[in-house]
Amino acid sequence: MFKILNSINSPQDLKGLSQEEIKLLAKEIRELIVEVVSETGGHLAASLGAVEIAIALHYCLNAPEDKIIWDVGHQAYAHKILTGRRERFKTMRQLGGISGFPNVYESEYDPFTVGHGSTSISSAMGLAKARDLNGESYKVVAVIGDGSLVGGMAFEALNYAGQSKTNMVIILNDNEMSIARSVGALSKYLNKILTNPTYNKIHKDMEGLVKRVPWYGFRVYRAAKKLEEGVKNLLIPGMLFEELGIRYVGPIDGNNAEELIATLKNVLTFEGPILIHAITKKGKGYIYAENHPEKFHGTAPFDIETGEVKGTAQTDSRSEPSFTDAFSDAVMEMAEDDKKIVAITAAMPEGTGLEKFGQAYPERFFNVGMAEQHAITFAAGLSKGGLIPVVAIYSTFLQRSYDQIIHDVCLQNLHVILCLDRAGIVGEDGPTHHGLFDIPYLRHMPNITIMAPKDQRELREMLKFAAYNCRGPVAIRYPRGKLTADADKCAPLDYGKAEVISEGNDLAILSIGSTVWPSCRAADLLTKEGIKAAVINMRFVKPLDEDLLKALSAKIKKFVVIEEGVLDCGFGSAVLEFFEKEKIKGIMVKRIGLPDKFIEHGKKEELLKRYGLDVEGIAAQIKEIYG
Ligand SMILES: Cc1ncc(C[n+]2csc(CCOP(=O)(O)OP(=O)(O)O)c2C)c(N)n1
Known part of the structure; x- marks a missing residue:
């Protein structure tokens, strides 16, 4: 039972919380994330690190009017929990459940559907421009990790943001990790900011000052922070973001909600593009994830007590x-x-x-x-x-x-x-x-x-x-995971040539990659029903084994092409194009693959079954056409 979290049904419920309650809330959110991800699997470490960022944003902003855009979106679990999805959170990543990423079809609090990196500054910039042109006044915030900041698109967006005078905030969530440790010159640069001795001395002095005058409280802290910003900007050389025309604020402790809220409140009154450099700890609050952020970046279900991945995955x-x-x-x-x-x-x-x-x-x-x-x-x-x-x-x-x-x-x-x-x-x-x-x-x-x-x-x-x-x-x-081979058979490769796995005269199954062995099993099922199919492992999508196709079409008139990919312009299309090009008449071709729509999330086996790409599904579709 969560003391604070259970009363948070929308971001509005955050507004009246005290600092102490916010701390407890962060702890409870972390407990829920660990509990659920230990069952569903998912992006644990990044989401644990960004809990205070999500709280501070929803505390200071009025979403969904104000727009929060998460880069990649794998770190947004706390955002999901705070925006009316607490109860459904346990269904995350499962067929029919909520997504593991922000998704416009799922919530009005997700202004963009994401999953790929480095897009947030561009999309936030677009929203901010649209707001200005429409005469509206909502706030726009992009949250981007140090790993995603190195993607070319993020650089392109920074370059553009710096020249526009558009009001928007970028929170750089810097945990010094991508999936592995962050690499590259930008990472070194960010690290230089953190370890700059002059800055660190000023930072420490300021902390000391604030501690000595506790009764001035928050106002002194804010004033000290402002002074610290000013001095730091004078002393730290090469302020890359400032040079690009983006006001730089930080570095601040991104796991300290109080500091984040104070900074955000301040920054939201500024004009033009601002970047808040927030330092966070990947995996924060769950010791195994803190110690092994790479392993817990994306994890399968695990045992909370031991941190070991559960079930068969590891044994397999x-x-x-x-x-x-x-x-x-x-x-x-x-x-x-x-x-x-x-x-x-x-x-x-x-x-x-x-x-x-x-x-x-x-x-x-x-x-x-x-x-x-x-x-x-x-x-x-x-x-x-x-x-x-x-x-x-x-x-x-x-x-x-x-x-x-x-x-x-x-x-x-x-x-x-x-x-x-x-x-x-x-x-x-x-x-x-x-x-x-x-x-x-x-x-x-x-x-x-x-x-x-x-x-x-x-x-x-x-x-x-x-x-x-x-x-x-x-x-x-090649696909995710592993496939069990029916035979330890692998004829030598020959450029552009397919491998005939079994002969048959009723129809030819042309299969590619991960669908080959399932096609063989489907063919076995068909044999039991009196349909004798040849199964071909095509091996090459390009160049096609045209000689084989010609030879087959001389004796077989029914073809089934099977692929684990979209049908439109896919491998089956290549086969159709070949028959058209060669003007081979009297052929029937059935293509089996994924339809022209975005395929939802769920277990791989469930989805293969849903779209007729499991053994039974393949056999049933062939029977329907040819049986
Ligand atoms: C274009 C693209 N390439 C690769 C990935 C895989 N990926 C997901 S998260 C991630 C690292 C992100 O690092 P960072 O932005 O620092 O976030 P963190 O997980 O450290 O919070 C990578 C490489 C992706 N989502 N998109």
């Missing part, structure tokens, strides 16, 4: 490697034999499986921060310089790099290997994170080779094949 990962593990092992093997292999991640060394590589070959490993566009063009440069860059980025985040792949890699036919992890349905993170668009966004690029392995073993082979048997750009897409 020991017994059978995931796709990420298989990628990790293969790239390590390649790097051992070949000094030209270099690896790039955009702030996700652990998630992409490149952490081991970074430890073993630090000089050949590049964590460029959350900057996917830079990662690709940087890889283009590495390739031009004679190296073999392997870039591992989740399918959904590679969307950011569309132009860089076309203009900087494909146009010059550079040998860059793109490894798209989390391709397909990812599950609980939902529509911002499913990797369903990569086949369409890559397939039309000239020069590119696109492969998708049916299982972990084939991924290893494909990675080596991409490095030594392909020229130009190569993309390999």
